[in-house]
Amino acid sequence: MTRSLKLSLIFALAAGLAVAGCARKGNDNLVNTNPTDKSKTGADATPTPVTNDPNSPTTSTEKAGDGKLYTYQDVRFAYDDASLDAEAKTVLKDIGDHLVTSAKSRVIIEGHCDERGSVEYNQALGERRANSVKEYLTSYGVTDDSRMRTISYGNQRPIDPGHDETAWAKNRRAHFVVPNP
């Protein structure tokens, strides 16, 4: 492993952790980190995940083709609802801008629910949430359908194991995962 690659990985991990730290404090502002080291990748390279689960459960960071890091934030939902409120759209516009710019980036959109209700209804509701996000991004200009896959985990993958509204609000989410190339 070259010294410069090592440095870039350390930098990427540090950036990912910093972003995760912000998210945990409830800072929903989007963070675009711009590492200066572009020695490894060119604009044609396939984006690679830097952080996916489990260290940063509410974000995923990828190293895009131009070497920049981009962090996908979770999209939150109201109870028993798959519609996108203003805050969700703010998050999705940023993700949409990134996906339009970074044409090689691909994502898996996971739909999740809080623990309340039956397994199967929540599996369906989680899929509706993931589809809702995908449809928004499609209409935003991410036209290549194959770049966005959806999957529902229903209420089976909570990020907060609590049984109160604070936990439920975190668990009702669409979560982005950067697939391995």
Added chain:
Amino acid sequence: MISNSLTRITVVIMVVAAAAALILRASVPRKAEARSTEVRIGLKRGLKRDPIPLRLDDWTSAGDMAGAASATTTGKPVLENDLTISGLFGVTTGSSVSDSTAVAGLSGYELAVEVHATGRDEDLNVRVYSLPGRSVVWQKTYRATDTILRRVVHEISDDVVFQLAGETGIAQSQIAYSLELGRAREIFIADYDGFNPRQATRDRNLDFSPSLSSDGRWLVYSSLRRQTYAIVLQDISTGRERVLFEGPGSALSPAFSPDGESVAFATSRDGNHEIYTVKRDGTGLARLTRSEAIDVQPSWSPDGRQIAFCSDRTGTAGIYVMGSDGTDTRRISRDRNRCEAPSWSPKGVLLAYMARVSGTYDTRIADVATGNDYNLTQGNGSDESPHWAANGRHLVVVAHRGGETGLFILNSESGETFHLPIRGNVETPTWYR
């Protein structure tokens, strides 16, 4: 061990006249016609029955004393538990009431089991006496060994239920469920009392919603594997599997038709979840619902002509019934509470489903014909995913009650609950036979 949440009704309050009538009935051996226990629901909850007084004697032993003692220790609690869960008896226990003065105050029946052990074999001599006369009204000898003892005791319980109450018992039935193992879920099948669990899948995927064919040969379940949902059919005796349906879109909540030839399930292959059926050989995929909403959790009527399901077509999840060809859809749940997971009773009259009331889920029982309903459980925790036993009286649910979570059996008539000794995060139970 299973605990009875209600105080046991004692012999003291039993009505002698009722017992006498039962003695007359029981003296004639019954044919296999199970009495219907379902009534249409008026404005109040279902039947309350007078329990049949049943004195369960301590088991006695003969022959190889060590072997007999072991069977006695193991067997009697199993039998007591079975007869208590049945909800048909007021069970009391104690030593034999062979002394005539001890019998004087008792009514109903006395059940005595004598274990005669020879080597590994155990003969269980079962006698039922009517009280207070103490004449033998029924007796039978069962052959057992330690390894099959629980099964044989369940058979004894079902025979006693049949002889004394004229009903087909549930003590030999099975419950299938999804159990969390690490990051995965696997399908298990256990005896109805939660003992003897067998792991049916070992694929480390997220396996949910088991349904067994009525002949017990086939298991079908929903599996999330490598980010694709599939409906998987398993031959239970060999473990061999085949995929009946696979995405695009998710594939959820399969349910065997009563004849075992078809499977109803929900898939989002058309963009949102619709109810489909597919033949057991994987052919004949047919779409039944056409709505913009979520349609999931099909449950067949016992004659196979109708299907109940959950849909949020009015904005909130509710319970609906349609013909098994997808026609004549009508709504069953009446209020705007979130209602999910319908289960059609084996006698065809009732639906059980989960209804969200004041933030938790109650088990609700509804008359399919009239829509009249009542909440079987009310605010005492949260009950989810009810599924009927073959007797149309008991339900299995996933429940959260006072810090306890797991599978519970509910008696839909008395409201009694029994916590099954299955540890772990359990979901989507179904009762088989």
